[in-house]
Amino acid sequence: xxxRLALQLVFAGTLLSFGGMPVYAQVPxxxxxxxxxxxxxxxxxxxxxxxxFVTFDELEGRTNGPTTSFRWDGQGWIGTDFNKLWxxxxxxxxxxxxxxxxHEILYDRPIPHMRYFDWQAGARVDLDSGPTxxxxxxxxxxxxxxxxxxxxxxxxxxxxxVAGRIQGYYDLYLTQRLILQPQVEMNFxxxxxxxxxIGTGLSDIDGGVRFGYQFSRKFAPYVGYVYSGVFGQTxxxxxxxxxxxxxxxxxxxxxxxH
Amino acid sequence: MPVSRRHFVQGVAAAGLAALVEGKFHQAGAETIAHxxxxxxxxxxxxxxxxxHADFTGRxxxxxxxxxxxxxxxxxxxxxDTVTVAVTNHLPKVTSIHWHGIRVPAEMDGVPGLSxxxxxxxxxxxxxxxxxxxxxxxYHSHSGSQEQIGLIGALVxxxxxxDPIAYDRDYxxxxxxxSDTNPDTLYGNLKKQSDYYNFHxxxxxxxxxxxxxxxxxxxxxxxxxxxxxxxxxTDIADVTSATYMYxxxxxxxxxxxxxxxxxxxxxxxxxxxxxxxxxxxxxIPGLPMxxxxxxxxxxxxxxxxxxxxxxxxxxxxxVQPHEEKAYTIFAQPESRGSYARGTLAPRMGMTAxxxxxxxxxxxxxxxxxxxxxxxxxxxxxxxxxxxxxxxMKDMEMGGNCNNSAPEMNKDMKMSGMKNDDMSAMSHARMxxxxxxxxxxxxxxxxxxxxxxxxxxxxxxxSQMMSHPTQTTEGEVPLHLGxxxxxxxxxxxxxxxxxxxxxxxxxRRVLTYSDLRxxxxxxxxxxxxxEIILHLTGNMERFIWGFDGxxxxxxxxxxxxxxxxxxxxxxNDTMMEHPIHxxxxxxxxxxxxxxxxxxxxxxxxxxxxxxxxxxxxxxPGRWAFHCHLxxxxxxxxxxxxxxx
Numbered sequence: 001x002x003x004r005l006a007l008q009l010v011f012a013g014t015l016l017s018f019g020g021m022p023v024y025a026q027v028p029x030x031x032x033x034x035x036x037x038x039x040x041x042x043x044x045x046x047x048x049x050x051x052x053f054v055t056f057d058e059l060e061g062r063t064n065g066p067t068t069s070f071r072w073d074g075q076g077w078i079g080t081d082f083n084k085l086w087x088x089x090x091x092x093x094x095x096x097x098x099x100x101x102x103h104e105i106l107y108d109r110p111i112p113h114m115r116y117f118d119w120q121a122g123a124r125v126d127l128d129s130g131p132t133x134x135x136x137x138x139x140x141x142x143x144x145x146x147x148x149x150x151x152x153x154x155x156x157x158x159x160x161x162v163a164g165r166i167q168g169y170y171d172l173y174l175t176q177r178l179i180l181q182p183q184v185e186m187n188f189x190x191x192x193x194x195x196x197x198i199g200t201g202l203s204d205i206d207g208g209v210r211f212g213y214q215f216s217r218k219f220a221p222y223v224g225y226v227y228s229g230v231f232g233q234t235x236x237x238x239x240x241x242x243x244x245x246x247x248x249x250x251x252x253x254x255x256x257x258h
Numbered sequence: 259m260p261v262s263r264r265h266f267v268q269g270v271a272a273a274g275l276a277a278l279v280e281g282k283f284h285q286a287g288a289e290t291i292a293h294x295x296x297x298x299x300x301x302x303x304x305x306x307x308x309x310x311h312a313d314f315t316g317r318x319x320x321x322x323x324x325x326x327x328x329x330x331x332x333x334x335x336x337x338x339d340t341v342t343v344a345v346t347n348h349l350p351k352v353t354s355i356h357w358h359g360i361r362v363p364a365e366m367d368g369v370p371g372l373s374x375x376x377x378x379x380x381x382x383x384x385x386x387x388x389x390x391x392x393x394x395x396x397y398h399s400h401s402g403s404q405e406q407i408g409l410i411g412a413l414v415x416x417x418x419x420x421d422p423i424a425y426d427r428d429y430x431x432x433x434x435x436x437s438d439t440n441p442d443t444l445y446g447n448l449k450k451q452s453d454y455y456n457f458h459x460x461x462x463x464x465x466x467x468x469x470x471x472x473x474x475x476x477x478x479x480x481x482x483x484x485x486x487x488x489x490x491x492t493d494i495a496d497v498t499s500a501t502y503m504y505x506x507x508x509x510x511x512x513x514x515x516x517x518x519x520x521x522x523x524x525x526x527x528x529x530x531x532x533x534x535x536x537x538x539x540x541x542i543p544g545l546p547m548x549x550x551x552x553x554x555x556x557x558x559x560x561x562x563x564x565x566x567x568x569x570x571x572x573x574x575x576x577v578q579p580h581e582e583k584a585y586t587i588f589a590q591p592e593s594r595g596s597y598a599r600g601t602l603a604p605r606m607g608m609t610a611x612x613x614x615x616x617x618x619x620x621x622x623x624x625x626x627x628x629x630x631x632x633x634x635x636x637x638x639x640x641x642x643x644x645x646x647x648x649x650m651k652d653m654e655m656g657g658n659c660n661n662s663a664p665e666m667n668k669d670m671k672m673s674g675m676k677n678d679d680m681s682a683m684s685h686a687r688m689x690x691x692x693x694x695x696x697x698x699x700x701x702x703x704x705x706x707x708x709x710x711x712x713x714x715x716x717x718x719x720s721q722m723m724s725h726p727t728q729t730t731e732g733e734v735p736l737h738l739g740x741x742x743x744x745x746x747x748x749x750x751x752x753x754x755x756x757x758x759x760x761x762x763x764x765r766r767v768l769t770y771s772d773l774r775x776x777x778x779x780x781x782x783x784x785x786x787x788e789i790i791l792h793l794t795g796n797m798e799r800f801i802w803g804f805d806g807x808x809x810x811x812x813x814x815x816x817x818x819x820x821x822x823x824x825x826x827x828x829n830d831t832m833m834e835h836p837i838h839x840x841x842x843x844x845x846x847x848x849x850x851x852x853x854x855x856x857x858x859x860x861x862x863x864x865x866x867x868x869x870x871x872x873x874x875x876x877p878g879r880w881a882f883h884c885h886l887x888x889x890x891x892x893x894x895x896x897x898x899x900x901x
Contacts, residue, residue, distance in 0.1 A: 037371060037879065042352065044371035044400070044881060047808045047893035053450050081740070081801055081808075110740035116488060116798055143798060146485040173461040180462075217447070217454050257450070 060253025101128025199233020364878020393554025627746020808893025
């Protein structure tokens with residue numbers, strides 16, 4: 001009704017103004033309201049769409065000659081700008097044995113007043129060929145100054161055991177498509193877990209430099225060098241079981257995302 | 259008034275292109291076939307929106323055509339008619355057509371969710387529009403990203419009275435961008451990696467080049483300045499030629515759309531930027547262009563070599579080639595990389611040299627709101643800081659925007675209009691008595707478009723003295739966060755600045771300060787209040803909004819029917835945003851006083867403060883948004899309620 005009235009007024013104004021100069025219609029009895037959207041109308045813009053994302057920072061073979069292993073480190077999310085369900089998974093398969101199997105499911109949300117960082121909270125499960133462990137996880141992830149990607153996470157499980165992991169990488173563009181990517185991951189534990197051959201303190205570092213070419217943003221094969229080593233009590237456990245405490249490896253793989 | 263004015267069809271048919279009626283013609287000397295959208299005239303139109311395929315790049319991908327044409331047919335209306343357009347949706351999805359820049363009753367505006375429910379699959383919606391204006395406009399879908407895949411078209415409205423613009427030939431030049439990538443995928447790519455389409459990143463090799471040319475020290479310092487905020491000066495456009503092909507009237511550059519002339523004729527080119535995400539810089543090497551209209555409203559002629567069209571803007575220019583030779587109509591996106599191109603020629607099959615593209619532009623400290631500051635320390639941008647932005651000094655200056663507008667160059671540049679009919683371009687007739695005007699009267703019917711017979715209506719003396727209230731609507735404490743990565747500390751009108759990439763190129767480039775309306779504005783009231791809106795965003799997250807809020811987080815902006823307000827837009831981002839207000843005119847305050855140009859879409863440059871006056875003379879729920887499609891979809895949208 002209101003809108004029809006408005007329409008009539010527009011017509012009236014239009015017709016009258018043809019006379020050469022604008023003439024204004026009479027003040028209507030009832031106030032003019034904007035048409036009210038019906039409940040079944042769509043939103044004019046959908047700025048809170050649910051999207052999904054999967055990326056692999058490492059999907060690679062690693063070899064030092066005698067030993068070859070396969071490693072993956074990926075993450076993904078489903079959600080909106082402000083609410084995401086975040087998944088992370090990594091692990092290494094060597095001779096049919098999976099180690100370092102770390103899988104997380106987290107709720108993710110931007111940190112208020114921070115431009116480029118999200119906080120994340122959820123669960124981590126160590127699921128591989130060793131005994132299974134479950135942790136509560138809380139961390140942050142985002143872009144630090146100078147385009148450094150930074151991802152520290154803090155874990156806690158029964159008995160007050162805590163652990164920490166720091167991951168970071170930097171994409172150094174050599175050209176528009178050639179990328180040199182230094183990357184590092186470190187793990188810390190408050191208490192030893194001999195069944196998983198983990199000691200207290202800094203347990204391991206996995207870091208390297210990868211050199212890739214972006215055929216497209218979503219597909220970039222790379223080669224690189226990686227050092228992975230265990231330290232302190234963890235190194236002692238490794239030595240006891242006759243495993244190496246450090247390895248220099250050549251890696252080849254693909255960066256993928258969707 | 260012996261001006262020989264021919265219509266498009268006549269002009270083109272006279273050139274031996276009768277086949278154009280079918281929408282196609284073969285062009286001698288070119289392997290590709292140049293199409294031109296068909297032209298429909300009258301006061302009733304039937305438009306069928308159909309799913310189609312298009313093949314611009316060798317890949318057959320999904321597209322939308324209107325009556326079998328991409329872009330859709332050019333519609334010619336006549337001012338004073340009441341036009342009906344029956345739009346039938348043959349798509350499997352809801353669709354819509356919005357008449358960009360047309361002053362329609364709100365329920366005819368074509369924005370699903372604000373004006374109506376949209377046009378459901380298989381349904382027909384009849385738009386009924388009393389045509390109360392004239393000029394060059396366009397239409398497009400307002401549903402999702404349908405305009406990206408073809409749902410656009412030109413709209414030309416002949417004046418009811420004598421046209422003050424004299425011309426012999428008349429061509430629409432509708433520019434658009436085309437991607438083979440599905441728009442939803444494209445949007446997702448930007449959300450997940452906002453520099454997905456930027457292949458002008460700073461790299462080790464550009465570092466070496468810069469160090470060689472500018473010195474190692476200053477290069478390192480510059481990198482650190484930008485890097486500290488995770489920003490880059492090469493952030494020119496979100497979507498570039500990495501995925502876009504640029505079209506002229508639906509033709510890729512190789513197809514070479516052509517417009518014909520006889521030497522000495524005045525050719526009217528109606529440039530329309532109907533693209534999704536592309537700001538175009540247009541020129542015709544060797545041929546000066548006299549700008550005579552912008553966004554459908556006549557302006558006092560100004561002759562330039564080049565002009566920048568924000569997305570959704572239109573400019574009409576007159577060119578008068580005297581030589582029997584071909585000229586290239588060259589439209590390069592601000593992010594360069596590729597171009598749209600056509601030819602203006604005396605005969606079919608002629609081509610002219612295609613000029614080299616200009617260098618890739620770079621953002622400056624001025625774009626970051628740092629103009630005039632020695633270093634970055636003055637800007638508070640720490641991502642870890644929870645401080646609210648102190649000062650916000652520009653907020654307090656809102657009331658004095660008239661004073662801060664740059665001095666207008668009053669010289670009228672008429673050289674390009676060698677027109678014996680110049681008397682027709684005289685000012686609006688002032689022989690009618692001005693009516694006392696107040697908000698109540700002003701709300702009774704929309705104001706007419708300024709024209710030769712309109713009068714500038716003045717308010718009673720008492721109101722002239724009133725100053726806008728200093729209280730502002732939309733003012734919120736802005737703080738850095740996920741939605742706001744930057745609050746420019748030093749903003750100013752940059753109306754004399756043609757924009758990034760156009761300075762110092764040796765050409766005369768149109769600026770907003772050159773625009774001076776041909777006819778006096780019709781509403782002489784001063785604004786009663788100001789609405790200050792910051793254009794904000796987080797490039798990294800690809801979140802865009804006003805005042806740090808996306809559409810879904812914000813309340814509508816309310817205007818009282820009949821009131822006159824000043825919009826103050828402050829761009830706190832590093833990119834241009836072409837801001838479009840539906841249903842109402844935006845009268846740019848560029849120092850032209852009562853000859854302020856009427857616009858429907860205004861580019862706000864990085865760190866710029868732009869002000870314009872709006873008469874809220876038409877009730878309804880109107881859309882107000884950035885016309886960069888993916889910015890709008892990422893939240894840079896508001897509802898403006900006039901009631």
